[in-house]
Amino acid sequence: MTNECRILFAGDPHGDFAPLIRAVLTQKPEAVVLLGDYDLEKPLQDYLRPIVDVTEIWWIAGNHEFEHPDKHRYLFDSSLADNGLHLQVKDVAGLRIAGLGGIFLGRVWYPPNRPRWKSKSHFLSQQPSHVRTAGLSLKYQAAIWHDEVQRLKQLDADILVSHEAPRSHRHGFIVIDELAAALKVSKVFHGHLHEHYTATIRAGIKVHGIADRMVADLNGHPV
Structure with missing residues (x-):
């Protein structure tokens, strides 16, 4: 294992975990670190049995995880559920990795437009009682919320992983x-758009887009 390969980043598997394995x-x-859109037909750990004892497995959710209750359950109720990075910073192989899962949703917040709702609780407070009782639908659970991003901004990290x-x-x-x-951060890794590229944004931050079913090292190079 080279130093660049001590952490690998996996683009949207869409049910095909063979390249990652x-x-x-x-x-x-x-x-x-898995970057979302798993299209699970069984619990996540069942796909990854050949590697669960070989390496740590971390993840963020994409948008496909919220398309159907089973897809959601197979991730969020899996034995790897506690390894989600969304809205957190975790020490992963000596680097602090921040996670932002989900997507921007027009009915919640679609930048550069202003957010339609201040928070999840604000949204629910304006809904009929039966909606408040049921809680957020999967569609709304997939959304990126303005107040949560603002809280995440208060933390420090070395790498940001996002679906968007x-x-x-x-x-x-x-x-x-x-x-x-x-x-x-010094680097951003994202999935969702199925393109492999490297670019530089403000403050010299490197961005690595990771294509679907692709696995990349810390320099964004395919492995």
């Missing part, structure tokens, strides 16, 4: 640039 068994990293892209991608969002700068 091969990369882990070859490189023996200390940890892997910063403005380095033509379909990215300046909010991700601003979050990366506030966190003082």
